[in-house]
Amino acid sequence: MGVYGAVLEPEAEDFLADIAGGDARSALNAIELGIMTTLPGEDGKIHINLEVAQECIQKRAVRYDKTGDNHYDTISAFIKSMRGxxxxxxxxxxxxxxxxxxxxxxxxxxxxxxxxxxxxxxxxxxxxxxxxxxxxxxxxxxxxxxxxxxxxxxxxxxAPKSNACVNAIGEAMRAVGETGNLPIPAHLQDAHYKGAAKLGHGAGYLYAHDYPNHYVKQQYLPYELSGREFYKPSGNGYEVKIKEHMKWLKEQ
CATH class of the missing domain: 1.20.272.10 (Zinc Finger, Delta Prime; domain 3)
Structure with a gap:
């Protein structure tokens, strides 16, 4: 508390210890609230006296019931305001x-x-x-x-908004749920273990960095899902550039 120039007076300390019932976090939260909402006195220090301590406990109890509707309404409004x-x-x-x-x-x-x-x-x-x-x-x-x-x-x-990533993983999860574990194209399969070559694993894989612009057309999705698009960039923020870049890649 000394870091914030705050002084917890004895009567307030006794009150908080009694009301907290051994819950140190509850007492500390009340003290923090007192520091945030109390102006410094003439000596430049924030005095947490009995009146301030009682007020802080009342504010915590009345203004926010963590098991009630107000708790969830406030959280909901908080999230929706950021989204909006x-x-x-x-x-x-x-x-x-x-x-x-x-x-x-x-x-x-x-x-x-x-x-x-x-x-x-x-x-x-x-x-x-x-x-x-x-x-x-x-x-x-x-x-x-x-x-x-x-x-x-x-x-x-x-920040500019987009839920394209939410939609992408949602559609991909549905695809997996509907089609199961479709065969991974052989050229994408691990070729580092002994015997992999005989199975055709890794055969025909094209290393993107060996080609102009570090890109080469190649089948990555299972063949049964060929051409399927999960990620569809929006027209907001940085996704404008991503959209243009992905369009350019498809034209190569």
């Missing part, structure tokens, strides 16, 4: 979760999922930002973690 490209709403719901003492790990996990599910390759950096924020937030802890999470939330909310 509204950074203001996303940060607001982030603040509501933090104010109520929601787990930093839980929040960071939702940001990472949103980055992959709703941004995808439209901005490949979004997932990296989310993962980095998760690691940084867990290592620093509150209250600094709120700044780190805010940065990730704003980035993901403002």
């Amino acid at each position: 490209s509204d950074p203001d709403a996303a940060v607001y719901y982030l603040a509501r979760m933090l104010y109520a003492g929601e787990s930093v790990t839980f929040i960071a996990r939702r940001i990472m999922v949103c980055a992959a599910e709703d941004v995808g390759v439209a901005d490949p950096q979004a997932l990296s930002v989310a993962v980095s924020a998760s690691l940084a937030a867990e290592r620093t802890g509150m209250p600094e973690a709120q700044i780190i999470l805010s940065e990730a939330v704003v980035y993901v909310a403002c």
